[in-house]
Amino acid sequence: MRLFWLECKRMCFSLAFLIYSGLVCAFIVLNVSPMVNRSLTEMPAPSHYDVIYASDFGTLKEGVLEQLVAEYKENSYTTYSLGFAKTNSLKANKRALMQTQISALKHSKNRQTFNAGLRRVDTVLGGHSAYTPANAVTLAERPMTKSEAKRDYRLIVKRDKISGTFARVFADIASLIVGILPTVIIISFCYSDRRSRALATIQSKFVSSGRRLFTQYWVSLIVLLLPVLAVGMYFTLRVISLYPNQTIDLLAFMKVTFVWVLPTLMVSSAVGFLTYQLFGNFMGFAFQIAWWLVTTLIGAQRVDGNYGWLFMPRHNSLHNVTYFYDHFAMFIINRVSYAILALAMVVAAILVARVRKGAYRNAFSSHHQRF
């Protein structure tokens, strides 16, 4: 426990942490404040109903065919390999094939045959298109009906208790910054042992490298979450002051910080520890930038409710609340999975550290017998 506090102190008083805290607070406050200033106490007017992705087959079929036919006429299709948008055109033989598939989609009677047709369209386009069954739902966009808007509003007031709605946007924004910055902070933290020539002294002490690394990992989770918690508290007070006559969920920002943001932090921090053990330099940050960029681009295809296997789940909307609660189980599976992945990476980092020190060779070597 003493080591835990000493590592906390060491990390908290580092320049890297101060810069990190400033960047995290500024990024979240600047991006979330405009949203918090919007009023959620009244039902919006019909002209301001939020746009949602319809789940009914008719709307889906209409939306997909509308876009596909337009792209066919232009012979210009957009695909999203690793989240990067790319425009493709088809040669004559594939255009003919696409025409056949469009015709088949028009005559689809149910979702099953429609989805099969979508998969064929995606194959013709070489994959990663907007027409996979999973991606195609984004083409079924339409404004909410009055009853849907009412349900959304009820969920905001009764279930989210207003602060929960803002907290989702807060978590969405916080995840974006926490998904990348901790990696470089951790690598810098680990590198300080070598930079200050402290490594040999530390490694000659009783506490093993593995135990120290594990302690530092837990410390990083708490310390690097502090700025997010602080901003969360600030927004809780802000919401209380903006809605004095409403029942507010006082813990909403704390809940999303631990359930939504923490698993992302666990991963980005673990990447720092693991890659530093593997490479001993800042190469891990390049890896994390690539992962972050791909996730951000994939997530950007649908920012108002996009969970799946995204490392940083997206919900950059004060509405679409029904979608969130309908997909809550999926969201939790996502978060738990990333938390497990992070712990696995930390265990891997400890094993790499032990292997580097020859621990296993030492344990199993036949040369090392007693006198």
Place this chain on the structure above:
Amino acid sequence: MSSIKVADITKVYRKKPTPALNHLTLEIGNGMFGLLGKNGAGKSTLMKILTTLEQPTSGRAEICGIPLTQPGAIRNIIGYLPQNFAFYPNMKVTAALSYLATLANVPVREQRRRIEQLLDEVNLTAKANVKIQQLSGGMLQRLGIAQALINNPQLLIVDEPTAGLDPEERIRFRNLLTDFASSRTVLLSTHIVSDVEATTNRIGILEHGQLLFTGTTNELIDAATGHVFQALIPLEAAAQFKQTHQISEQVAQADQIRFRFIAGSSTRSPIAPTLEEAYLFLQAEQEGVLP
């Protein structure tokens, strides 16, 4: 009982054609032991193996009866001052010792008393709340010795501790080491002969990863007796004299230079060798370059 037993240890680094340690066997008892050798002789490699920072390619070793296969147990009974000791520059002296005491498994309730006592012993009490980056080279080395003693070790291993220190700090540091050696085993690794001469009479000499000599300083000097000579040479002949002799010392005296040199034999009368000359004699004899 020997504090350190090393048997047939070899260490080969990847991409290095010759082994850093080559079938090294050595036994060290209680008290201070000086390990002499040129840079690259394998001293630091041996220190790292004994402190479990590195693993030997083959061979075995024990420290106070504990084999290298139990690194945790070994680290619990040793103190280590690495070559070029440094620590987090922004950390204060007391905070650094507290951090390292925690890593060394020193109980929290004992840490404060132990740190105060060590700071007093190394004369750093006045610098307790100073940042490490503000310490002089000598103070940093004294902090290094304090951290190495934080767990009250049975064996203290110090690697090139006086490199970079001014003469006053070097003497102060040697005295400190001698004081500590009265109650524990100290293994001092250095390439500076005078460090060993001033602190112990038990030495080992390492060359190309192998042990050239182990014994007392008197035994080493005895081996060189009859092989050190002195000559007064005119200035104009000095350059040629230096080319044909292995010089251990030269002192300018008006229009002459007084040379001390090492040779297998000479027409001149031999003089009493110093420890440094005995060390040079041993190396020259080993390399077959003795005139």
